[in-house]
Amino acid sequence: MSLPDTSFPAGKDYRSSHTGHGAGLADTVFENGRIYTVNPAQEWAEAVAVKDGVFVAVGSREEMQPYIDQHTQIVDLKGRFIMPGLYDMHTHPDLTLAPGYAGYLDVGLEDPTPAQVKQSILDYAAANPKSEWIFGQYFVHFHFKREGIEADRHWLDSFISDRPVAIHDRSWGCILVNSKALELAGIDANTPDPRNGFIERDGITGEPTGILVDGAYSLIHAAMPPTPAHALQRAYREGIHYQTSRGVVGTKYVHVCENRLDALKVVDDAGDMTLRVEAAISWQDDIFPVRRRWELLAGERHYYRSARLNANAVKFHFDGTHGSYSSYLSTPWPGQSEWRGGLNLTPEHIVDMVVDMDRRGIRVIAHCVGDGASDLFLDAVAEARKRNGPNGVRHQCAHSTVLLDENLPRFKALNVVAEFSPVGWLPEPYARAREVMGEERFDRMYNFKGVLDHGGLAVMGTDWPVSTINCWVGFEAMMTRKNPWFDNDETFHGEAISVADAIRVMTINGAHCMGIEDSAGSIEVGKSADFIALDRNLFELELQGNVHNTQVDLTMMAGQVVWDRNGELSGTPLQAPLNPDNVPNFYDK
Amino acid sequence: MAAVPVTIVSGFLGAGKTTLLNRILNSVPSDKGKGLKVAVMVNDFGELNIDSQLVVSAEQNMISLENGCICCTVESDLIAQLRKLLQLREGRPDAILIETSGVSEPSKVVNTLRYPEFDNHLTVDAVISVLDADQFTNLEGSNKRLAMDQLSVADVVVINKVDLVSAEQLQNLKDNWLFPNACVYETSYGELPLALLLGQQAHHSAQSEHEHHHCDERCQHQHQHHEFYSMSWQSEQPLKIQALKAFFHSLPASIYRAKGFVRLSGAEQQMFLLHKVGSRLSIDRQLNWQGELKNQLVFIAGEPFDKKQLLADLEACVA
Numbered sequence: 092m093s094l095p096d097t098s099f100p101a102g103k104d105y106r107s108s109h110t111g112h113g114a115g116l117a118d119t120v121f122e123n124g125r126i127y128t129v130n131p132a133q134e135w136a137e138a139v140a141v142k143d144g145v146f147v148a149v150g151s152r153e154e155m156q157p158y159i160d161q162h163t164q165i166v167d168l169k170g171r172f173i174m175p176g177l178y179d180m181h182t183h184p185d186l187t188l189a190p191g192y193a194g195y196l197d198v199g200l201e202d203p204t205p206a207q208v209k210q211s212i213l214d215y216a217a218a219n220p221k222s223e224w225i226f227g228q229y230f231v232h233f234h235f236k237r238e239g240i241e242a243d244r245h246w247l248d249s250f251i252s253d254r255p256v257a258i259h260d261r262s263w264g265c266i267l268v269n270s271k272a273l274e275l276a277g278i279d280a281n282t283p284d285p286r287n288g289f290i291e292r293d294g295i296t297g298e299p300t301g302i303l304v305d306g307a308y309s310l311i312h313a314a315m316p317p318t319p320a321h322a323l324q325r326a327y328r329e330g331i332h333y334q335t336s337r338g339v340v341g342t343k344y345v346h347v348c349e350n351r352l353d354a355l356k357v358v359d360d361a362g363d364m365t366l367r368v369e370a371a372i373s374w375q376d377d378i379f380p381v382r383r384r385w386e387l388l389a390g391e392r393h394y395y396r397s398a399r400l401n402a403n404a405v406k407f408h409f410d411g412t413h414g415s416y417s418s419y420l421s422t423p424w425p426g427q428s429e430w431r432g433g434l435n436l437t438p439e440h441i442v443d444m445v446v447d448m449d450r451r452g453i454r455v456i457a458h459c460v461g462d463g464a465s466d467l468f469l470d471a472v473a474e475a476r477k478r479n480g481p482n483g484v485r486h487q488c489a490h491s492t493v494l495l496d497e498n499l500p501r502f503k504a505l506n507v508v509a510e511f512s513p514v515g516w517l518p519e520p521y522a523r524a525r526e527v528m529g530e531e532r533f534d535r536m537y538n539f540k541g542v543l544d545h546g547g548l549a550v551m552g553t554d555w556p557v558s559t560i561n562c563w564v565g566f567e568a569m570m571t572r573k574n575p576w577f578d579n580d581e582t583f584h585g586e587a588i589s590v591a592d593a594i595r596v597m598t599i600n601g602a603h604c605m606g607i608e609d610s611a612g613s614i615e616v617g618k619s620a621d622f623i624a625l626d627r628n629l630f631e632l633e634l635q636g637n638v639h640n641t642q643v644d645l646t647m648m649a650g651q652v653v654w655d656r657n658g659e660l661s662g663t664p665l666q667a668p669l670n671p672d673n674v675p676n677f678y679d680k
Numbered sequence: 681m682a683a684v685p686v687t688i689v690s691g692f693l694g695a696g697k698t699t700l701l702n703r704i705l706n707s708v709p710s711d712k713g714k715g716l717k718v719a720v721m722v723n724d725f726g727e728l729n730i731d732s733q734l735v736v737s738a739e740q741n742m743i744s745l746e747n748g749c750i751c752c753t754v755e756s757d758l759i760a761q762l763r764k765l766l767q768l769r770e771g772r773p774d775a776i777l778i779e780t781s782g783v784s785e786p787s788k789v790v791n792t793l794r795y796p797e798f799d800n801h802l803t804v805d806a807v808i809s810v811l812d813a814d815q816f817t818n819l820e821g822s823n824k825r826l827a828m829d830q831l832s833v834a835d836v837v838v839i840n841k842v843d844l845v846s847a848e849q850l851q852n853l854k855d856n857w858l859f860p861n862a863c864v865y866e867t868s869y870g871e872l873p874l875a876l877l878l879g880q881q882a883h884h885s886a887q888s889e890h891e892h893h894h895c896d897e898r899c900q901h902q903h904q905h906h907e908f909y910s911m912s913w914q915s916e917q918p919l920k921i922q923a924l925k926a927f928f929h930s931l932p933a934s935i936y937r938a939k940g941f942v943r944l945s946g947a948e949q950q951m952f953l954l955h956k957v958g959s960r961l962s963i964d965r966q967l968n969w970q971g972e973l974k975n976q977l978v979f980i981a982g983e984p985f986d987k988k989q990l991l992a993d994l995e996a997c998v999a
Contacts, residue, residue, distance in 0.1 A: 215915055221770075231828060231832075232787070232828075232829075232832040233828035233829070233831060233832040233834075233859075234828075235832075236831070236832050236859040237860075238859075239858045239859065239860045239861070260787075261825065262785050262787055262825075262829055263786065264787045264788050264791050265791065284795075284796040285796075286793065286795075286796065286797070287795065288791075289791075289794055289795060289796060293919065294952070294962055294963045294964035294965060295944070295952065295964075295965060296735065297965065304791045304794070305791060305795075345815075424760075427763075427764070427767070430763070460712075
């Protein structure tokens with residue numbers, strides 16, 4: 092008896108020792124390429140053969156012949172430069188995009204009056220009877236003053252008191268909430284102010300007025316329902332697809348909670364995850380609350396695991412930023428007698444945590460901007476290696492903006508990846524703002540080369556929205572330290588690295604950072620068939636101004652062409668799901 | 681150590697802030713170290729005309745003057761620069777004046793000063809918005825937004841260069857931009873009484889005057905010097921909060937400052953710090969008050985005022 096075809100959804104043909112292997116020889120052969128493999132044993136090739144998503148042959152066109160049978164598709168690479176896919180080891184599409192997709196209240200006027208804000212809130216409340224919270228933007232303090240109305244909870248309460256309301260000020264310096272919102276968030280006269288903001292209070296009674304400034308928003312966010320699933324799914328889907336269009340085949344979404352993992356799983360299950368994602372569970376609640384942190388860390392994270400997705404990492408914020416003088420340095424900040432910056436957690440906490448996570452096989456990704464923070468983090472990893480043995484998980488030192496010279500050899504010795512954000516490594520005002528650490532530290536800033544010269548693994552992250560998600564800008568900057576858009580020779584701190592080194596950083600080093608270096612990251616027989624076809628040869632161009640705008644013509648991920656910029660495979664069995672018509676372009680500079 | 685009062689001066693380029701700041705730096709009397717040491721924070725030293733004869737030392741972003749005043753640039757980070765000023769071993773300023781450039785939002789500066797880390801170290805003394813009467817007629821886009829931000833946090837609105845506009849233009853500006861109860865000060869060349877800008881200056885001088893000579897409305901002595909009139913009031917009895925607020929609400933605009941401590945009925949065992957600058961009145965409960973329980977207020981005005989009436993109105997607030 093046979094079942095009708097329509098009874099079952101599309102099946103998945105998983106591979107194991109004895110099952111899941113397709114019939115015949117190679118599924119595809121790509122020929123006529125200038126293929127830079129990042130395999131030192133065979134640097135260049137002209138053709139590859141792929142079967143079941145894996146390279147089965149890499150070499151000359153003739154060497155492909157034995158792999159070709161009647162079902163093999165043959166694709167002409169047209170002499171283009173081919174290299175392994177890229178790895179962006181630190182970015183945040185959810186934080187960048189999801190709030191805009193959440194369907195929150197938007198008054199939609201440039202200069203709303205109090206009456207217009209009120210009407211907009213009432214309209215939103217009527218149109219959204221099921222969503223308890225009314226959250227959005229914005230009101231304008233000026234117009235309240237003009238009309239002699241105090242922008243406080245009493246004003247909101249006067250027309251809506253049964254549902255929590257929170258609305259941002261236009262300049263985003265504060266948020267106005269009603270009494271119901273304060274009640275649900277547990278904010279009253281006794282609530283202490285957060286560190287980086289405050290609860291405005293009546294001077295006489297100490298009761299909150301309904302205005303919450305800067306860091307005090309988080310008290311409201313913690314009480315609100317999480318970002319809606321549809322917004323997170325859209326944010327991840329669009330972020331993934333944009334990255335794919337830029338040639339990224341592996342990425343890390345550094346900071347997730349159970350809701351974000353749910354969203355990623357929806358994208359993955361739908362077959363829309365066109366690259367590999369390592370998601371790092373937030374150790375702290377400083378960005379959003381993680382309600383199931385310990386369930387996830389104890390093992391619930393495995394529920395999300397697939398060939399494309401894993402959550403075997405945690406991310407924590409150890410120190411602050413240079414912009415706010417809070418990154419933790421090895422010696423006091425310039426002009427200060429004592430202030431070395433701030434640490435959010437004690438060194439002892441970090442040691443116990445790293446040892447614990449390491450034992451569980453969970454990668455620790457530590458936000459370490461200052462050279463004091465990374466020193467403490469490396470100490471913690473050293474302790475983990477001592478207690479758990481030397482072969483534990485490869486941990487990740489995020490940002491690594493300034494490092495102590497003494498720590499350069501420790502990245503290799505302790506098997507820790509140094510992650511940098513080279514997108515900002517060019518002479519421009521934003522980057523210059525980070526020079527506040529003082530001249531004596533300049534030479535030790537962005538020391539990609541120092542880590543590499545000491546045998547360590549260095550990788551890059553775009554850290555969107557801190558900088559652009561287009562990893563090619565950083566790819567160029569690490570090789571030039573010059574501004575791609577200025578026609579001058581001004582260089583930024585730190586030493587540039589060679590094209591070959593930069594390509595390793597962007598490819599195989601990323602695979603190491605994800606723990607998949609044996610199965611991906613270079614074009615070698617037995618590895619996942621990932622590659623990108625470019626519109627230019629990186630070894631044959633003037634680097635400044637000509638790498639950041641590289642166009643990726645094809646992205647192949649695990650044997651499937653997932654991005655086809657020019658539609659060259661459309662109408663063939665290899666037609667790619669993504670093309671410029673269905674991928675948002677978040678950056679086209 | 682007492683919290684250092686901070687005055688914020690906002691306004692567009694060309695509004696006349698530089699003139700104001702220079703007057704402060706040059707006219708705060710050094711008085712053999714007894715004068716006020718004012719730290720002026722600007723975005724760029726180029727905004728000031730610092731007399732090189734007065735400079736005693738200059739670092740990358742901090743210049744010390746002979747009269748004890750300090751000028752510094754804010755560069756990228758206000759918080760760090762404030763911390764630095766507060767931690768100075770010597771010459772910690774008595775008052776800080778922050779000039780917000782024509783492009784930054786003064787509301788953010790005001791918010792930052794109120795962060796818990798500055799509790800007991802810094803206090804917002806006054807927020808002054810300087811407008812060029814002529815510039816304000818055509819504002820659009822981000823400049824319009826910024827102007828709204830400046831005015832919405834302003835305790836005192838200074839309309840400068842009034843000599844350059846017609847009465848009609850001036851009236852239009854007021855009709856379109858000012859809010860009810862705004863405390864407005866009109867001037868032609870950025871001539872503001874220091875006592876309006878700096879509370880320390882006002883109360884310091886009012887106090888020393890109090891010791892030597894009691895001013896009344898007929899007394900013109902030192903008027904040219906101090907440019908203000910003051911009156912102090914003391915009483916034992918607690919005050920009714922609503923009556924007190926109404927009293928301050930109806931004060932003539934010329935009384936631009938008042939400061940002191942009050943007792944309030946319903947909370948007789950506590951003391952409250954009262955601070956009025958222009959249109960802002962704040963009354964804040966004092967924790968762990970050690971002193972006497974009595975009302976003590978000082979009023980400062982730019983022109984003579986009816987003291988008898990004021991005293992009578994105050995007495996009417998007694999519970």
